[in-house]
Amino acid sequence: xxxxxxxLPVELVYRILDHLNELTILISCRNVCTRLxxxxxxxxxxxxxxxxxFRYNQIDDGRVQALATALQQNKxxxxxxLxxxxxxxxxxxxxxxALQQNxxxxxxxxxxxxxxxQxxxxxxDALQDNKxxxxFDFSGNQxxxxxxQxxxxALQQNKxxxxxxLxxxxxxxxxxxxxxxALQQNKxxxxxxLxxxxxxxxxxxxxxxALQQNKxxxxxxLxxxxxxxxxxxxxxxALQENKxxxxxxxxxxxxxxQxxxxxxxALQQNxxxxxxxLxxxxxxxxxxxxxxxALQINKxxxxxxxxxxxxxxQxxxxxxxALQQNKxxxxxRLSFxxxxxxxxxxxQELVENNGLLKKSD
Numbered sequence: 001x002x003x004x005x006x007x008l009p010v011e012l013v014y015r016i017l018d019h020l021n022e023l024t025i026l027i028s029c030r031n032v033c034t035r036l037x038x039x040x041x042x043x044x045x046x047x048x049x050x051x052x053x054f055r056y057n058q059i060d061d062g063r064v065q066a067l068a069t070a071l072q073q074n075k076x077x078x079x080x081x082l083x084x085x086x087x088x089x090x091x092x093x094x095x096x097x098a099l100q101q102n103x104x105x106x107x108x109x110x111x112x113x114x115x116x117x118q119x120x121x122x123x124x125d126a127l128q129d130n131k132x133x134x135x136f137d138f139s140g141n142q143x144x145x146x147x148x149q150x151x152x153x154a155l156q157q158n159k160x161x162x163x164x165x166l167x168x169x170x171x172x173x174x175x176x177x178x179x180x181x182a183l184q185q186n187k188x189x190x191x192x193x194l195x196x197x198x199x200x201x202x203x204x205x206x207x208x209x210a211l212q213q214n215k216x217x218x219x220x221x222l223x224x225x226x227x228x229x230x231x232x233x234x235x236x237x238a239l240q241e242n243k244x245x246x247x248x249x250x251x252x253x254x255x256x257x258q259x260x261x262x263x264x265x266a267l268q269q270n271x272x273x274x275x276x277x278l279x280x281x282x283x284x285x286x287x288x289x290x291x292x293x294a295l296q297i298n299k300x301x302x303x304x305x306x307x308x309x310x311x312x313x314q315x316x317x318x319x320x321x322a323l324q325q326n327k328x329x330x331x332x333r334l335s336f337x338x339x340x341x342x343x344x345x346x347x348q349e350l351v352e353n354n355g356l357l358k359k360s361d
Contacts, residue, residue: 061091068098083111092119099126112140120147127154148175152182167195173203180206204231208238221249232259236266260287267294279307288315292322303331311337323350
């Protein structure tokens with residue numbers, strides 16, 4: 001009688017599985033029949049499978065459906081990285097169904113998968129019920145304000161998500177308002193990335209208002225948006241009240257010397273921010289002076305990024321003077337400005353000395 005899955009010895013099935021990758025086992029072998037499921041459940045690679053990384057694998061909604069079916073019963077996988085595939089809204093729906101059943105997955109990366117607002121809605125609905133996912137990367141998709149609203153609604157209910165990455169989408173001020181309102185209620189999210197969206201000063205104001213109420217967010221990335229001095233002022237005012245945020249990204253915006261002045265004033269009051277990235281703005285020498293003056297008073301900022309900011313020797317000298325007083329800044333990025341090499345080297349020596357002092361404490 002010819003052998004079949006029902007009669008093959010377990011050890012022989014194990015040997016067959018040894019020649020398959022993890023994705024094939026999950027997509028093509030699970031749920032073929034009860035016996036194969038039972039064998040896979042005892043297979044050592046399946047029992048110890050905690051992370052799947054499948055970037056650029058042309059995984060479409062059909063293959064995602066099989067993967068999602070396997071995830072509903074899987075109890076070992078904690079990290080699933082599927083960026084740069086072809087999942088789309090339909091595939092997102094399959095994964096959302098799995099998230100409502102799965103109790104093991106803690107990190108999911110669906111970046112660059114052509115997912116629109118409809119797909120975001122499916123996943124947001126799942127987040128309202130899911131109690132294990134802590135990190136969700138939705139970058140590089142086509143999420144607009146409607147999708148942002150769905151995710152904001154989820155954040156008001158979800159109690160486990162700590163990191164949400166929505167970079168490189170199509171979220172404008174309206175979508176940000178939904179998210180900002182959610183932040184006033186949410187008590188678990190610590191990291192929100194909105195890099196490369198369509199956020200202007202108005203949207204920034206909504207987030208600034210939220211920062212005055214929120215007690216958990218520690219990292220906010222608003223780089224590569226449309227934020228000017230006015231938006232910087234809104235955030236600076238919030239930083240004078242906020243006692244939680246440690247990292248703020250404002251690179252690649254339209255912030256000039258006036259915005260730097262507002263941020264400098266905030267740094268004189270704020271006692272929690274450790275990283276401020278402002279590279280590729282329009283800070284200039286005057287803005288550099290405002291920030292340098294703040295560093296003479298601030299004792300918590302450790303990293304300040306100012307690449308590509310039209311800073312010359314005059315502005316750089318203010319930092320050199322400030323670092324005679326400041327002993328906490330350990331990273332100051334001034335490359336791609338118009339600063340004399342010797343002066344820039346001297347500033348870096350002062351910064352590095354601060355780092356050595358910190359290590360010796």
